[in-house]
Amino acid sequence: MNNQDTGAPDFARWVTARYPALVRYGTLLTGDRGHGEDLTQESLVKTHRAWRRLHPDGDPEAYTRQVMARAAWRLGCRLWRGEVPAAAPPDRPAGGDAYDHRDTADAVLTAIRALPAGQRVVLVLRYWAGLTESEIATQLGCSTGTVKSRASRAITALRRADGPLAEAFAHAASDASG
Amino acid sequence: MTERISELLNEAVAGVEPAHPDPVGAVLRRRRAARRTSVLTAAVVCVGLTLGGAVAAQQLNHGPDTGVVPAAVPVPYIDGDSVVAGSVRLPIPDGWQVVTTYQPCVNPARAMVIWTAEVDRPLCRNAAVEIFHNPHTLPGGRIVHSDSEVIPGGIIIPRAQITLPGGEPGLLERDEGDPGRTPAGYYLDTTLKMPWSQSSIMFRLHRDDVGKMIASMRSAPVGAGTLALPRTAVVADFIVSDATGRVASNGFGRIRDRKAIDRVLELLREQDTVVPDPQACAGSAQGTAQLVMKPTEGVPFGTDPSPVPGPSPAPDPRDTTVVTIALGGDCQEAVSAHGGRVRFSDEALTELRTIFGIGAR
Numbered sequence: 001m002n003n004q005d006t007g008a009p010d011f012a013r014w015v016t017a018r019y020p021a022l023v024r025y026g027t028l029l030t031g032d033r034g035h036g037e038d039l040t041q042e043s044l045v046k047t048h049r050a051w052r053r054l055h056p057d058g059d060p061e062a063y064t065r066q067v068m069a070r071a072a073w074r075l076g077c078r079l080w081r082g083e084v085p086a087a088a089p090p091d092r093p094a095g096g097d098a099y100d101h102r103d104t105a106d107a108v109l110t111a112i113r114a115l116p117a118g119q120r121v122v123l124v125l126r127y128w129a130g131l132t133e134s135e136i137a138t139q140l141g142c143s144t145g146t147v148k149s150r151a152s153r154a155i156t157a158l159r160r161a162d163g164p165l166a167e168a169f170a171h172a173a174s175d176a177s178g
Numbered sequence: 179m180t181e182r183i184s185e186l187l188n189e190a191v192a193g194v195e196p197a198h199p200d201p202v203g204a205v206l207r208r209r210r211a212a213r214r215t216s217v218l219t220a221a222v223v224c225v226g227l228t229l230g231g232a233v234a235a236q237q238l239n240h241g242p243d244t245g246v247v248p249a250a251v252p253v254p255y256i257d258g259d260s261v262v263a264g265s266v267r268l269p270i271p272d273g274w275q276v277v278t279t280y281q282p283c284v285n286p287a288r289a290m291v292i293w294t295a296e297v298d299r300p301l302c303r304n305a306a307v308e309i310f311h312n313p314h315t316l317p318g319g320r321i322v323h324s325d326s327e328v329i330p331g332g333i334i335i336p337r338a339q340i341t342l343p344g345g346e347p348g349l350l351e352r353d354e355g356d357p358g359r360t361p362a363g364y365y366l367d368t369t370l371k372m373p374w375s376q377s378s379i380m381f382r383l384h385r386d387d388v389g390k391m392i393a394s395m396r397s398a399p400v401g402a403g404t405l406a407l408p409r410t411a412v413v414a415d416f417i418v419s420d421a422t423g424r425v426a427s428n429g430f431g432r433i434r435d436r437k438a439i440d441r442v443l444e445l446l447r448e449q450d451t452v453v454p455d456p457q458a459c460a461g462s463a464q465g466t467a468q469l470v471m472k473p474t475e476g477v478p479f480g481t482d483p484s485p486v487p488g489p490s491p492a493p494d495p496r497d498t499t500v501v502t503i504a505l506g507g508d509c510q511e512a513v514s515a516h517g518g519r520v521r522f523s524d525e526a527l528t529e530l531r532t533i534f535g536i537g538a539r
Contacts, residue, residue, distance in 0.1 A: 012202045017398045019201040020257070024191040033194050041198075044205040056454060057403040059246040059517065061265075108190035127180060128187040129250040130311070155183070 011051050014060060015044060022064060028124045029072035031113025043067040065129075066139055073121045073140050111158055118146075119154035126151050181295035185278065188255055188294070245403025245452075245518025251376040253311040254292050261290060263309055264375020266346055266397045277302050307391070308380040315500045315515035316470070317349045317371040322425055329415060329432050336419045336468035337371065338461075339504040339513060345455025346397030347513045348372050349502060350462060352423030373500070373515035374401035399455050401517035405446050408499045411471035414439050416534040418505075420465045431534030438533055442469070445529060446501060446512070451521040453511050458519060460504035460511055467503040467527070503527070 019040070026036030026043075047054065047064045054060040112120050125136045126147075133151070137144045198204050254263040256276055261268045268290075270276055275283050276290045283289035283302035290307040291300045300308070317337050324332030337349035349371040368388050371378045375397075381388045417430040433439060446469075500515040503522050512522040531537055 014398070015202050015205060020196055021262070023196045024194050025252075027191050027194050028187055033197070036194070037196055037198060040196075041201065041205050041208055044201075045208045048205060048209050057245070057452065059248065059400050061400045062246060062248040065248065104186065105190045105193060108186045112187075112190070123183075124187065125250075127183040128252060130184075130253065130313070131250045135250070158183070 010055055011048060014055070018061060018064075022061075022068070025065060025124075026068055026072075027109070028112065028128055029068060029121055031109055031115070031120055033109075039068055039071060043071060069121055069125060069139055070141075072117060115154055115157060119150045119157070122147055122150040123154040123158075181279075184253060185294055188253065192255060244406050245401045245514065245516075246406055247374045247376070247401040247515075247517040251311070251313070253294055254309045254377055256292070260396075261292060261309055263311075263377035263379070264372060265399050266342060266344075266372055266375050266377065266395055268307075268309070268379065268391070269394050269396075271391075271394075277305075304382060306382050308382075310378045310380070311376065312371070312378045313376045315373055315498055317373070317500070318369075319351055323427065323430070326430075329430060333415070333417050333425060333430050335423050335425055336417050336466040336502065338421075338423075339464070339466055339502050339511075340370075340392070340462050341458045341460050342372070342392065342395050342397045344395075344397030344399065345458045346372060346374060346399045347401075347458065347460065347502075347519060348392070350392075352419075352462075373513070374399055374517065401514075401519070402452060402455060403518045404450050404452055404520055405501060405512060405514040405518040406499075406516035407443055407446055407501075407514060408471055408473065410436070410443070410473075411439050411499070412474055413472050414442055415470045416467065416530060416536065417470075418465065418467045418531070418536055421463055428535075428537055431536050433534060439471075442471075442530065442533060445526045449512060449520040449522055449526060453519045453521060458511065459509040460513075461509070464507065464509065465505040467505055467530070469501040469503070469530070471499045471501075473498075 022040045022044070023033070023037050026039040027033045028036070030036045030039055043064050046067050047060050050063065051060070054063055112123065115123065121140070122136060125131045125139065126133070131139070133144050133147045136147045140147070248264070251264040254261055256262075256270075257267070259270050261270060261276060270290065271288075274288045274290060275285070276292065277283050277300075278292050278294040279297055279300045280295065281301060283291070283305060286302055286305045289302050289305040290309060291302050291305040293300065293308060293310045317334075319334045319337060321332040321334055323329070326332055335352065337351050340348045340350050342348050351368050351370075367380050367382050368385070369378055369380045370392065381391065383391065413432065413434050415430065415432050417425060419425045419429065433442070501512055502515075503512040504510060505527070510522045510524070510527070511519055513519045
């Protein structure tokens with residue numbers, strides 16, 4: 001593997017350093033670790049392609065995150081709907097209470113995976129990345145109204161009384177009142 | 179509710195680790211596969227690809243050279259045995275506890291608090307280290323010359339510009355002398371602002387321990403390039419302090435004249451010798467000059483609209499642009515809070531002093 005092929009050792013070093021964080025971001029954008037890693041690698045291909053203008057005088061991280069958000073926004077519902085990769089097959093058939101024995105992290109991922117891709121991406125950009133509505137609209141190329149409505153629907157869905165996060169939000173409410 | 183959602187999302191991925199053992203190899207294999215597809219496509223539509231390639235090549239050659247920081251950085255989080263704040267990793271010392279805003283701690287003197295919510299005070303009070311997500315560019319600090327007519331309300335003493343291991347720039351509050359303890363037994367706090375990582379860390383530690391903790395940090399900066407600057411500004415302040423943090427009564431100035439501000443921006447853009455991360459050298463033994471450019475006046479702190487140029491993603495569109503210059507010696511370098519670090523010439527510094535009337539009063 002020569003330097004031209006790797007796009008310079010800098011690219012390899014940068015990917016090695018930032019890959020775990022990008023996979024976490026991808027996991028939130030897709031609601032699934034496997035899809036998140038897939039999204040990360042696909043986006044890093046674009047970063048590699050653009051590396052000469054991103055390094056050392058640009059910002060490969062910002063570029064990659066934007067590529068990831070846009071890809072999840074455009075492609076999420078089309079390519080990944082209903083398909084959840086797993087490292088190993090389940091050891092028991094699905095059935096009964098799906099949320100038995102799951103911790104909060106699993107419940108959150110399950111809940112955001114159930115959201116439509118558009119709602120999920122807006123939720124992550126708004127509440128995890130901390131972007132404003134207008135920044136999200138700019139990043140995704142949509143209107144601020146679209147961002148507001150998607151965020152609102154996502155929150156409503158997550159807070160549903162019969163949803164997997166109802167208990168987590170109930171704790172938050174009782175903590176706040178206590 | 180907002181904080182709770184943020185906490186839940188953080189918690190959801192805190193334990194997520196990549197499954198692929200060789201991400202670089204995986205990415206390159208995908209790239210090669212994409213190339214093969216491109217070659218096949220080229221055989222079919224060679225004319226179109228030639229035209230497209232010419233356009234692409236033109237775009238590549240026209241790559242931006244301005245340093246940019248990420249449009250948004252996640253709230254600091256724990257990653258293994260470190261706390262990650264933007265591009266900076268702060269190792270968690272053995273025996274220390276890391277908690278978030280609403281979590282209690284056993285011993286505040288050996289605790290780190292990650293502020294995950296805006297509250298008056300965290301449940302773990304007076305922790306030795308507190309870590310903040312801080313997207314605003316103004317570093318804050320102690321106010322002096324509060325009776326000034328040049329800058330009504332006084333000026334904030336510029337912090338020392340330092341270089342964290344790995345190259346990330348930091349703005350560290352100057353030593354106020356003897357690091358005495360408060361009546362409660364804690365040391366006075368010292369804050370390190372990391373503008374590129376949109377984070378800050380407050381230490382309630384003896385100065386020596388602050389130094390050790392900063393030396394243990396690691397960074398992989400992402401703001402390299404020439405200075406990210408606004409297109410224009412309506413008001414600009416320039417403040418010069420020596421290495422002890424002293425600002426002379428004629429050591430600061432304010433301008434509003436459009437031509438003068440344009441000249442200041444031109445001077446900054448002329449400084450085009452980018453400082454690569456390994457060569458960054460600013461340290462606390464140097465004096466500091468700080469240039470604060472605001473797009474408007476008379477609005478509350480941190481809510482001004484930003485004049486940051488379009489192609490540069492701003493940490494927060496309401497932020498003011500702050501350029502800090504480490505003064506003197508062989509390491510005179512300037513950093514923009516929005517990204518970019520360059521060598522700064524003596525001639526440019528002299529002209530800035532003249533424009534702002536520094537030393538003339």
